[in-house]
């Protein structure tokens with residue numbers, strides 16, 4: 001079976017890798033370089049508690065399943081590539097804004113009071129009320145993940161064609177072929193996994209949601225916080241891998257088309273919000289500021305499965321593209337190979 005995947009982000013690469021392992025011939029086309037879109041811009045959190053507070057049953061179950069796949073997935077790609085991806089199950093502390101919020105958190109799991117939260121993260125502000133401790137949250141160096149998945153995909157015999165944007169998908173009699181500025185690609189199956197750009201292909205209802213993130217570098221000998229921290233409208237993700245020692249502070253949410261320009265106001269807002277949680281951050285150096293585009297569907301749920309004819313889609317991961325990657329890879333490979341059907345809540349045809 002020959003499969004062409006459109007998009008070499010974490011989803012496209014992981015699906016392609018699983019399909020290669022199952023014996024398919026896989027080519028990935030990317031409009032730019034591999035793993036340079038949302039995969040690069042993300043903060044690398046596997047926020048199975050923090051991001052899923054309002055999630056429905058199907059989304060929660062799928063995210064929890066992916067979270068359990070993550071350690072094996074990380075070990076497997078690290079072993080194939082010989083390169084680490086900084087997978088750390090370091091937990092997450094979801095700070096309460098006040099005593100009432102803390103009380104409400106008790107129904108969700110283990111709660112720490114202010115002293116308990118500061119015992120875990122001594123640099124927290126004195127007035128922190130406490131928070132929910134989510135021990136099963138993890139994080140990964142998403143930029144390393146992109147590189148390592150690319151290596152794994154190529155080592156397994158995949159063909160990767162960068163700088164080849166799909167212009168149109170031609171559909172005739174239930175089969176498709178894709179056109180790029182350089183020619184046509186034919187395949188038994190096409191998988192659209194182009195992140196926020198998926199919405200430009202085949203009338204898929206996916207739109208970009210911009211997120212800006214800043215990175216702060218600690219003064220010499222100052223440690224990073226141990227867990228991921230959420231509070232005051234921001235998240236703080238420690239990134240301590242391959243010589244990088246920074247705290248990522250994110251992220252904004254803005255529907256502004258494909259605009260990825262950086263806003264000094266948002267940069268300062270992120271920094272100020274983070275400093276309310278950890279006052280000593282005012283002494284840390286701002287070392288970077290970037291933006292990426294999350295792919296969002298109208299109901300906020302992913303689109304995973306057959307769209308029509310021989311066109312499949314793996315999109316709409318919204319805020320959870322890194323977390324969901326192992327489960328999406330397995331599910332989509334099985335769907336494309338005809339071994340399973342999609343999860344109804346994620347059926348790409350639900351929008352008509």
Ligand code: GLY
Pocket residue numbers: 043045047051211250251294318319320
């Ligand atoms: N999951 C983090 C974000 O979307 O900003």
